[in-house]
Amino acid sequence: MRAGIGFDVHPWKEGRKLVLGGVEIPYERGLYGHSDADVLIHAIIDAILGAFGMEDIGTLFPETDEYKGISSMELLKRVRERIPGRVVNVDAVLVLEEPVIRPYKERMRENIARVLGMDKERISIKGKRCEGLGFVGRKEGAAAMAVVLVEEV
Numbered sequence: 001m002r003a004g005i006g007f008d009v010h011p012w013k014e015g016r017k018l019v020l021g022g023v024e025i026p027y028e029r030g031l032y033g034h035s036d037a038d039v040l041i042h043a044i045i046d047a048i049l050g051a052f053g054m055e056d057i058g059t060l061f062p063e064t065d066e067y068k069g070i071s072s073m074e075l076l077k078r079v080r081e082r083i084p085g086r087v088v089n090v091d092a093v094l095v096l097e098e099p100v101i102r103p104y105k106e107r108m109r110e111n112i113a114r115v116l117g118m119d120k121e122r123i124s125i126k127g128k129r130c131e132g133l134g135f136v137g138r139k140e141g142a143a144a145m146a147v148v149l150v151e152e153v
Contacts, residue, residue, distance in 0.1 A: 004051025021108025
């Protein structure tokens with residue numbers, strides 16, 4: 001068994017879709033990035049890669065035309081196909097002032113579980129606010145952290 005930790009951050013941008021955990025969430029703006037900027041999935045990917053001692057997400061999927069606008073769920077699928085084992089559990093925190101993610105958490109868990117081939121009961125997603133502090137509190141961006149436990153084959 002091995003553990004990994006992941007972290008990601010993206011700034012808000014007008015005219016972009018907001019995608020978190022593979023769920024498109026109605027909101028006035030989205031997160032900016034080379035892919036769909038799904039900050040939650042990016043943190044989970046880095047946690048998985050770290051647990052297996054592999055390169056990080058930016059090295060594995062560089063900012064080239066091949067990955068421009070790609071779904072982060074597709075990136076997660078590609079990571080799942082490369083790892084020498086399985087993900088046992090995921091514990092993640094989304095840090096953003098708004099929107100409230102509670103209505104979408106179950107779908108996020110289902111999406112992640114489906115791609116990773118695991119029971120959604122082994123996935124935890126929590127939403128936290130920064131109460132007006134820092135770049136998240138000023139609504140300049142969003143962040144996510146994830147810890148995973150993996151089992152090598």
